[in-house]
Amino acid sequence: MLLVAGFVLAALNLRPALAGVSPVLNQIMDDLGLSPAGGGAITTVMVVCLGLLGPLAPALANRLGLDRTLLIGLLILAAGVTVRSTDGLVALYGGAALAGTAIAIMNVAMPGIVKQHFPSHIGIFTGVYVSCLVAGAAAASAAMVPLSGHVGWRTATGSVAVFALVAAALWAPQAVRSRKGGGGDPGHRPYRALLRSRMTWFVTAFMGLQSLTFYIVLAWLPTIFQNAGLPADQAGYLLSLTNLSQIAATLSVPVHAGKARSQVPHVAAAAVLTIAGYAGILLAPTTLPWLWMVVLGIGQGASIALALLIIALRAPDPASVTALSAxxxxxxxxxAALGPFVIGLLHQVSGGWSLPLLAGIGACVLQLGFGVLAARPTTTVS
Known part of the structure; x- marks a missing residue:
């Protein structure tokens, strides 16, 4: 029971440090005198760390074991969000980098934790893990504006450290009992063959573009709604709604798509729903905004689930799956890290949100194209 509780709380900590910034981004920018590009760079710094520092997790796991690696990630996360909420731009961006590093480590470690501790229930606990990831983002999005209204944005965003420390305390007994090592066999990974395969780059482009369109929303959606005239708390709730809407897709789409011969229809439907959500925000942000959020959430939830599923389906063996995933x-x-920064820069240059949202729709179209190429059943990475 303690193992499951620690696992669930760790999964819930994977996104609040990211999702909790955008609802109070206007407050942060006003307090620190940041431009829109500078505000978007907070999320960009974190997402860059997700990309560049993920390989730390296998290195730590091979040396210390997966359980201790996850504990280290939780502790770094607590330190990072604490530093980020202190005074000054160096602390803001430095703390964001620390938090991003922690999330990168935990992102990579969690699937291994599932396989190590729940080998007979991988599907169930993968669903639990992804659902907790989305739920954590939704909770942070909904709670941050009301909380910041009482205690200020620094304390509100820094409160994520408390939950990371609680998760670390629950996970610590497991990490202490864990034997050194246990991170998996660091044997052959066919990177050279992967990098020569066109399918690798189709899958990589699909993964990156669906992440880019997601992080644009995560970083800027509340600000877009506030500029359209909605109250800050309602804008935060709408971001929470789109995150919650992802849960239904992350739980159901992989089960159905995994049984199908081709995932092309699923990829196409997910991209079309995402485009429809973006278009609703562009054309009528204050008219039925909850509908746009549900449509967008289903599309983006299905997209991330399909991206991870296709990684597993397109590689011929476990070693290749691991390498392709990396x-x-x-x-x-x-x-994906370019998304929030570029969108902030386009907003700064254009003075509105039409050009940034059109750029986001363009990225969704590219996601559709590369997703269809990656989802074809006839070609595998070799």
Missing amino acids: VAQSTGYVL
Whole structure:
């Protein structure tokens, strides 16, 4: 029971440090005198770390074991969000980098934790893990504005450290009992063959583009709604709604798509729903905004679930799956990191949100194209 509780709380900590910034981004920018590009860079710094520093997790796991690696990630996360909420730009961006590093380590460690501790229930606990990831983002999005209204944005965003420390306390007994090592066999990983395969880059582009379109929403959606005239708390609730809507897709789409011969229809439907959500925000942000959020959430939830599923389906063996995952997620998150910054820069240059949202729709179209190429059943990475 303690193992499951620690696992669930760790999963719930994977996104609040990211999702909790955008609802109070206007407050942060006003307090520190940041431009829109500078505000978007807070999320960009974290997502860059997700891409560049994910390989730390296998190195730590091979040396210390997966359980201790997860504990280290939780402790770094607590330190990072605490530093980020202190005074000054160096602390803001430095703490964001620490928090991003922690999330990168935990992102990579969690699937291994599932396989190590729940080998007979991988599907169930993968669903639990992904659902907790989304639920954590939704809870942070909904709670941050009301909390910041009482205690200020620094204390509100820093409160994520408390939950990380609680998760660490519950996970610590497991980490202490864990034997050194246990991170898996660091044997052959066919990176050279993977990098020569066109399918690798189709999968990587799909992974990166769906992440890019997600992080644009995560970073800027509340600000877009506030600029359209909605109250700050309602804008935060709408971001929470789109995150909650992802849960239904993350639980159901992989089960159905995994049984199908081709995932092309699923990828296409997910991209079309995402485009429809973006279009609703562009054309009528204050008219039925909850509908746009549900449509967008289902599309984006299905997209991330399909990206992870296709990684497993397109590689011929477990070693290749691990290698393809490393390439696709590391490269993909680096690409995704450009999204919040570029959208902030386009807003700064244009003075409105039409051009940034049209750019987001363009990224969704590219996601559709590369997703269809990656989802074809006839080609595998070799």
